Amino acid sequence: MARVHAFTDDALGALDAVGVCEAIQRRAISPSEAVEAAIARIERVDPELGGMAYRTFDRARVEAAGPRTGFFAGVPTLIKDNVDVAAVPTRHGTDAYAARPARRNGELTKMLMKMGLVSLGKSQLSEYGFSGTAEHPRLGAVRCPWDTDRVAGASSAGAGALVAAGAVPIAHGNDGGGSIRIPASVNGLVGLKPTRGRVAQDRFFQLLPLRIVADGVLTRTVRDTAVFLREAEKVHRDLSLPPVGDVAGPGRKRLRVAVFTEALGRSASPEVADLALKTAALLEELGHVVEHAVAPLPPTLPEDFVLFWGSLALTLVSTGPVRGRTWDKARLDNLTLGLAAHCQRNLRHLPGAVRRLRAIEAAMEDFHQTYDVVLTPTVAHETPEVGYLAPTRDYETVMGRLMDWVAFTPLQNVTGGPAVSLPLHTTAAGLPQGMMLGAGRGQEATLLELAFELEQARPFATLAP
Template identity: 55%
Template sequence: MTRVSAFTDDALGDLDAVGVVDALAARRVSKAELVEAAIARTERVNPELNGLAHEAYDRSRRRAAAPRPYGGYFDGVPTYIKDNVAVAGMPLMQGTDAWEPRPGTADGDFARDFLATGVVPLGRTRMSEFGFSGSAEHPRLGSVRNPWNPEYTAGASSSGSGAFVAAGVVPIAHANDGGGSIRIPAACNGLVGLKPSRGRLPLDRETRAMPLHIVANGVVSRSVRDTAAFLREMERVTPNPKLPPIGDVRSPSDARLRIAVCTQSITRDASPEVTELTLKTAALLEELGHHVTTISNPVPAHFKDDFLLYWAFLAMAIVRGGRRMFGPSFDRSKLDNLTLGLDRAAARNLHRVPAAIARLARSRRITAALGRQYDVVLNPTLAETTPRIGHLDPTGDYEQIMDRLIAWVGFTPLQNATGDPAISLPLARSADGLPVGMMFATTVGHEARLLGLAYELEDAAPFASLRA
């Protein structure tokens, strides 16, 4: 198996983002050295991984060389921003080439607050078209590949961010999640990926306009402490008084939790291999003193159809409103078969959309009831191990793509509908050596509970890495 790693003996070394902050404070490295190291790493591995959507190297060099610090805990830490939030000066293409790129005129709400933490963005990372697929395999832009083995997908939709962080290009990168798009690439690439509670972090105006807010911004990282530090710093910049504060979580929790484990998704049982790995994680939790109970899938059968119809409705809004959203150069003939198939599905079932949205909004009752019995629910992040490039080829037949996609990602959409937080941790490896993620979910507002458990599991079963 050929791995793609950017780790080397430069200013970044094998540091995570908190380690970079410490190195900057101790003056062992400079911001300029870190930016140059990240640029060099990008150039070295991007030909194989194809994770770069847009480079802004000159901008990052200017930011690193500014005579006055930008402020924020992460001041000087190089990063990338996914290609679906507004950033001044960077084109926004959302994983497609269906219109002419043009520089953004202003930072969106998320980028504004993310940049206030001090990060230095080197550009944008690739994603699947509009985030609809769990694998970024574009017919003209190419596929984003997994650094553990480039024959396999890096997951999606935050695919470029996942590939680059795992490969060591940058220690932390923006991701967001509307159906699993933080957790899926985290699972595929061996990373920590936490989807925050609804309302925890800001959304851009267009995303806020959705009738049901299924999207949440966040990051992928190589360590629990990086994700915890990101949430802490974002909470300082943009607190939400309607949610319990996360605070500064730096260590495992002493609480022994009631944990439910379920290996049945909304569509199927997990594969035998993934089921076995999940039960091994459950056994580890028991060894650590947690109270583990096996449960059946509590999600009603109509949830799958409702979520798919809502996704299709969002695709229809893009396809039919593309010129208004993206300008006169928008060309729907350049869209992939998955996007166009979703558009057709919505058009056939438009009368059913309001009821589907209403049922999805009520799905929070399911997890609220679970939350009265259990503190955390453990599922595998994905029902099968990571597929090869081509398995979710968006130029294929729509029905085949959708059947394969739903079978693979059936565990992640629930928290997008309910607004609950969930974290994928790289606690397992498949027989072919690829990472397998384990997902832990809890009720709205309790990210600190997930972080405390994640620290404990990271200590008990240290995460594998592509470090040289």
């Protein structure tokens, strides 16, 4: 097992994002020193991790030297390579075309800039975000810093690997089937998928027939995620949702928690199921009421979700030629092509699938009238080795293995509710194993209060020496 990290005695030290803010505010370090430290760290670890898709180091240096506003003013970060940053290509993790520089910042980038964050570039993802691992046929896999023989999850794999390794304290991710929470689980991080509409979003994601994608961040501490949501709310506010506000510690209310270790017709591995039950026992020790339950989900959920996922792939493949002369469908990976072909064969079933998926939201909101929180493992078994889920494998093999691993995360993408993965456990092999807490629409504050409580009760493991 080869571990890789960049933590050292520089301007960033072992500070989280809020810690970097505080150091800048009291002038212990400057934004330029923070950015230079992050650049040096990326250059040190990324050759082994493969988390960077595009570097904008010189641009970051200029931005750090100038005046900045916002709570996170001067804090270095990364933006996932499926949202637009002006003058930077948006590659979506694919080799199928040569991306041109974006003309302007997307809505998500505008929000991050208003918060004061300084982007050092784009982080790598799986092709179009479809896979649970980022294993690029040409560039290679994004690797987990806890064990570089293992994957770093996906699709926000680059963000997860580089935050866990200490290269940056906070990084953007988005989540359409678990893509914030899966890399959080794999890399030992906090990863919260917000409620649908909570955080500003690029227009493409807003136009989906079912808005399964939500934007957020990957962090090493609960407070970083809590402060990010607090500050994001100052820039973008959905008035249909209750405010998150300033959540700064555990809540007093004792919650009713439903726990289950099966989803989408799949069961967690014995080790992971046991870790989930240990988390349930910890919640009971803290005074919460925990009950084993079965979520009111139709048996069609897995097939319907894959069909909808496939419709996105079919749209991208069909409209690929508008990318210009460089478009080459043959350079797409087997998972993207397989999803598109699956949808093409079953296109007549798509309207019914979308209708059934939309109905799940109401069913789960009723469920959350009884249970404040749902506890599950984030992923169903230990982190796979590089190659196990490679999209160069045949479609049926990789899809079957993928669904076995990520059985728990798609639910909140369908319902639009929030969910957070917390790095509460380490497996027998010494790898992080996240546990996931889900709540009803708009209940991020409940999840953050519970996350603070669990972080205090069981401090998270880290690669920082």
